[in-house]
Amino acid sequence: TKKPTTPIKRAKIKNEQQTFDEPQNWRTVYERIREYRTTVTAPVDTMGCERLAEDKVPEKVSRFQTLVSLMLSSQTKDTVTSAAVKTLQSSLPGGLTLNSILQVDEKVLDSYIKSVGFHNRKAKYIKDAAVILRDTYNGDIPNTIEGLTSLPGVGPKMGYLALQCAWKINAGIGVDVHVHRISNRLGWCDTANGLPEDTRKQLESWLPKEYWRPVNPLLVGFGQVTCLPRGPKCGECPVSEYCPSAVTAVKKVKKVKKEVTVDPGDHHVKVKLEEDQHD
Structure with missing residues (x-):
């Protein structure tokens, strides 16, 4: 008997808007980070989903590969x-296509x-999603x-990124752990104890739409x-x-006393020294 898998918890999309005042100097901060990133490359620049x-490959296959990449990520x-x-x-026989996933x-x-x-769960999610795409969306991914x-294993972050990357539809911000963490560190939102979905809603309440992607x-x-998450x-x-x-x-400076014994001839002389020590 196959053991039931525990589904990956994912945030549900809610309609209520969470507003946040436009942060002071956010454009300056954004532009400085953008300029910095033109010279400092990261894995996402070459290996992002x-x-x-x-x-x-045909556009339909390309969109499917993008969705699978997001589901694996x-x-x-x-x-x-x-x-x-x-x-x-x-x-995969025939490459990474909807049909090859259905057959494997x-x-x-x-x-x-x-x-x-979580490769075990993701394998099941991808197989189940492929059936839904075949039966409900004519072999394409939803737009x-x-x-x-509504697809198994696909949350809001993946959904908004799939729309942007696969369909060129800018419907919302894809908020992952990095965007969630950094937005709170910069004071662009106040959702450090909340979910990435809370961060998305607050960012979208003030960030101009052309910045969402x-x-x-x-x-x-x-x-x-x-x-970085630890040791930024x-x-x-x-x-x-x-x-x-x-x-x-x-650097904190503290006085450290050292006691040195000097023997000039027949006499023992104790000399106390003080020196600065930096932590």
């Missing part, structure tokens, strides 16, 4: 996701993606956020190389002077 679909590093997608593209055995699919997080998030790869890359590199950060969460290293 929007870059993993093959070039010389949850709680998985871009480098690992990229490698798993390439394995599917090269190993779930256990075989799982073996191809075993490097990604609405409601349709995309580029803000994700901008902040994701910034979070991968500089504004505030000393290298181009916006530390504007960031309320910036940490600056302050």
Whole structure:
């Protein structure tokens, strides 16, 4: 008997709007990070999900590959996701297409993606989603956020990114852990104890719509190389002077007494020295 799998928890889309006042100097902060990212590359720049679909395939296949890439990316590093997608593209009979996913055995699919997080669940989600796409969407992926998030294993972040990357529809901001963390550190929202969905709603309440698509790869890359979850590199950060969460290293100076014994001839002389020591 096959054991039931525990579904990945994902935020549901709610209609209520969460507003947030437009942060002071946000344009300056955005532009400084953007300029910084033109010279400091990150994994998302070459291995982000929007870059993993093959070039010389039909648009419908390209959209499907983008969706699969997003489904694999949850709680998985871009480098690992990229490698798993390439394995599917090269190993599945006929390549990574809807039909090849429908035909492949779930256990075989799982073996191809075993490097990604929660690969067992994702293999089932991808197989189940493929059936829905075949039966309900004429073999294509949905072009609405409601349709995309109705698929197993697809949450709002994946849905909005799929719309932007696969359909060129800018319906919302894709908020992952990096965007969630950095937006709160910068004071662009106050949802540190909430969900990424809360962050999305607050960002969308003040961030102009033309920024909704580029803000994700901008902040994701910034979070991968500089504004790290632990030990952020505030000393290298181009916006530390504007960031309320910036940490600056302050050296504390304390006096340390040393006692040295000197023996000049027959006499023992104790000399006490004081020196500065930096932590």
